[in-house]
Amino acid sequence: MTLQEKIGQMTQAERSAVTSDPTQITGLGLGSVLSGGGSTPTPNTPSAWADMVDGFQKQALATRLHIPLLYGIDSVHGDNNLLGATIFPQNIGMGATRDPALVREEEHVTATETRATGPQWVFAACDCVVRDDRWGRTYESFGEDPKLVEEMETSIDGFQGTSPGDLARPDHVLATSKHFAGDGDTAYGSSTTGTYTLDQGVDITDWSHFSRIDLAPYVTAVQDHHVGAIMPSYSSVDWTEDGVGNPVKMSANKQLLTNVLKEKIGFKGFLISDWQAIEQLPGDYATQVRTAVNAGLDMFMEPYNAAQFEQTLISEVQAGRVPMSRIDDAVSRILRAKFELGLFEHPYTDRRNIGTIGSPAHRAVARRAAAESQVLLKNADHALPLKPSQKIYVAGGNADDIGNQAGGWTLTWQGSSGDTIPGTTILKGIEQDDPNVTFSEDASKPMNGYDVGVVVIGETPYAEGVGDVGNGHTLDLSATDQATVDKVCGAIRTCVVLDVAGRPQIITGELPKTDAFVASWLPGSEGEGVADVLFGKRPFTGKLPVSWPRSESQEPINVGDPHYDPLFPYGYGLTTRAVSH
Template sequence: MKYSFKMIACALALASGFMASAQQTEAEINKKVESLLAKMTLEEKVGQMTQITLDVIGKGNNRYTSDYPLYLDDGAMKTAFEKYQVGSVLNTASGHALTPQKWYEVISEVQKNTLKYSRLKIPTIYGVDEIHGATYTDGATMFPQEIAQGAARNPELTKQAAAITAYETRACNIPWTFSPVLDLGLSPLFPRQWETFGEDPYLCSVLGVAMIDGYEGVNNDIGNPLHVASCMKHFLGYHTATSGKDRTPSYISDEALREYHLPAFKAAIEAGSHTIMINSGIINGVPVHANYDILTKLLKEELGFKGLVVTDWADIENLHKRDRIAASDKEAIMLGINAGIDMSMVPYNYEVFCDNLIGLVKEGKVKQQRIDDAVRRVLRVKYALNLFDKPNTNPKDYPEFGSKAHEEASYRMAAEAITLLKNEGNILPLKKNIKVLVTGPNANSMRTLNGGWSYSWQGDRTPMHTEKYNTILEAVQHKIGKNNVTYVPGVSYKEGGHYYDEFADKLDEAVAAAKDADVIFLCLGENSYTEKPGDMNDLYMSDLQTELAQKVAAVGKPVILILNEGRPRVISKFERQLKGIVQTYLPGNFGADALADILFGDVNPSGKLPYNYPRYPNALISYIHKPSEEQRAGEGVYNYEADYNPQFGFGFGLSYTTFDYKDLKLDKTSIKKGENVKVSVTVTNTGKVTGKEVVHLFTSDLYASSVTPDMKRLRRFDKIELKPGESKTVTFELTPKDLTYAGRHGEYILEAGEFEVMVDKLKQKFTVSE
């Protein structure tokens, strides 16, 4: 990671202070926890299990919405921290981004009141969804969202981004981030697909661990003031809702749960992540927040997770009010806590949670040992964060907040993430002495470049904080000059009958302007959203945008489609009319600059799709699928027009150069169970410009006895850079774990038999024997 000398000096000073006074062994922390736990009353313990949102203690007409600018309410804090001993606060009041100094003032005041009213001087733990930078902070460095990081396929950049996020989060006096998202982004219908690294378990595992290493440090020394506690989410199987809509039921077999959804969480737990957030949905009829088998037997016992288990927003309350598995709030609390929840993100009516949980313990319906286990986990994280000795971190100690070095890291990630999907006739890169029409609803929007969880929950307040950054239009203007660029927005969004009236529809004007352009940049996609507001009924690109694409393309000038979207919206109605397609995902504040550099050849694109890009709304098949999805025409009397045929496949992405793969070799073609096998391949840049290439290694289990094997699975990847004519030999090592699959009852099976490895178009077989 490249830092300025100023930041290095600051980091050394902060870290040396941490090393001198804060670093503690696990045994030392456990001893402190047990000593403190022995002194606590039941009321104090329940308080530690309670998390409230900041609005509850802010001044305003009610506890659901505080005034802005934010001022804390002394009376509300006295009730929360003295009477109820609340141990955690989250969120930002009224959804506004704050400056680092304001964050410091607010959280310092929260800590002051917490310690003032706490008999045992237990500090609060403050958490925020800092998912692609310090997302609720004015002036923070916003990185590409996770889906773009999945496309970049560069774990070192992901680790670097997380480390910078930790630095800037600590600059705001915040020690806990609700990140990374380790769910599989399997369905493009799901409104949170863009919060994931993509649809592959191995990809999510590698990048998830890299992000945790960035947040917590490779030694998980979160007491270091440069690090924060991470929070894996959402355990488990959140993104597979049958309807494709947020917080709706899923039906997942034991085999699928373990084979596809568990690996990233298992890897993250082994990497030492300190906290975990639970799936808000329902699996096989049981809300996960009430599922003892998942939360206790699987997570805590089998996986050995020793950290803090926190709910998602109001999800114990939802067991009663939404999911109807409990007849009252009190019963819902009993179910959630007994299932294995340690901290409830209440987030508003905390009295109901605290009073009822105290009552449940006194009635014997929740055991004291369950309470003690939960509070141990809370206190361990607080001690590990060094909050007892240093409850606050001051922005004055973080001079590199929002620095050029941090901005350059964001740009690099965007530049490696942006994916070239079509380049007919090598139209790209373009020369800079051309006339360009920039059109489409995403052409001049910082909101769409960042997506949700950016300055506010839905990202709708992004324009208030991003004036100094470039939209796609502005980046293109800077690149080739304003006189060479015409801008007509063309159309608004239209989703589910609702218009976003950011500008009046100007479709005919865009078509007229296209006639005078050499090239058209058609900027389509989505407005920002997340969670339920992002639910959808139609995966096709919206009607107005489709009409714009078709009419502009009909003019006959070359059209470059620039996609700026959180999930792949179907474009098959007009894809054939386009000369080029570039996927930007949600690339952050520097995404447009990176895009312009790619369009005009200053950067060679190297992103690879982290998902299958579907061709039709009813063809949402992952790249991980069974052989029966590929019953090719000609194998029988039928012509299977609806066979597996994505618009673009997982791992696809073009370059301005070409790469040749050869000499795929195995160190042995027959191994015994338990042995490793080494795989090597030589990659050569056969083009004229330097380029980066992601080398993917897939395997296939050709025959399996318990369940039908997948067609192929990603087992390793590496991103390399090659100059023209340069060759590199890339070597991977497969372990027995890579050849093991989950059986129909969730058991793990390694069988003798024949396997195949695939790199690019090359294949080699090997056998495993008893």
């Protein structure tokens, strides 16, 4: 391979860039293309996806060495960019299930639906350990305890399989463990710009804490599950032992990326940078590229800057500032993944499973996941399960909004409220079990004569730092939600509240007004799963994957802290028995 061909393999561009300039793939010898959140073909259908990826692949195969393209996508709770895909609960809800086998099954469904439409690589699963619920990515974590995260790394097995040759099958994809390491453990505070810096912030730590909390899941991801790719975090690490106060961005951290991850832990896959991550490093662009390559990054997500990246890295190698051995190591890791995926033998999309996308069998898995993710926090006088004979009044902004119950990373990066994806809202699930239902979103309809009030409150969609508390977000319930709870629980004898949110909200003042309270998290496209536990078709078995604070000022709060006094402790969750009607 020539130097240009090698560096081409290390380069990843965004689909919109190569769509607008189709000569890029062949001309630059690109090794990979990705779809960012919401970057989809038109129409957004399975066949259009497969046709698009195959068109890009044809261009890659027109290069001198005919090296196939690797296509990456954010399938973080299902193939969530595809309209009609099965959408699962976000990871925080899957952590609540305490069911590693179900997590493996979920990700196998996701892998099957993703690869049937062309992409062979997913930027999932998130093996971060969330230590502060004010973080906008809290819902992407399985929980606050690294041991829980490690247990849920069956996600990697669901994506990749566990036997030699599995990656080449049409129901598996290459997985990415992210974001290495410590992105869920950053310090909360405002920057000079006035924005809060939990996301992409600084992990102020010592080696003992870092290795026990932040690093531990990546050891098992590599050594036990053989994850194929790892994405370093935007965040920085600042070691308190040296007292210097000199945070180092993960993309520049050779100690962690090379010395620890590749050499000590034994990672044999490749490292992919996050979206334009190297451009956050100090110095001019040549310095940023040189620093990141020498630190150990192998492939570079430079969505709109592929040509400049390649020319810059060529110049750095020719000038002797990046050794050829580093380039050869990176390219070897990337090509190994392509061989294991079977792309040299079968570069084009195997569409045999395209008819299973959003199928009843796949949605049944998501429905069970939604049911198992529900955590019952209060159940006075056995208010739950509900009975189909009861006359039920349903209220709240999240009762009949499938966009809200899916959350961020659903069709678009930030997600959106409304009728965005196929599926069943929580209200529609309840109505399937009980015909005696009245719905009033703002609780304005009369409430006389009802046996039970069900209020579905919570958050609206967000993703990443946009959702950080301090950036227009709070853990407090909205005034509208508080008013709805007050109205319904003050008027109807039995009152059940469901909190549809990506993290714990402050309910200390509202909880005494309720008879039953459920942490519903972000249950995805199958609202029937929530109704299944409300009516006792399935038992409540979920356990809190994070500690539930009494007030926002308690954050960060984690099990094992001195003076630990949450409203509900990590692992809490009442159980019920399934009943027959």
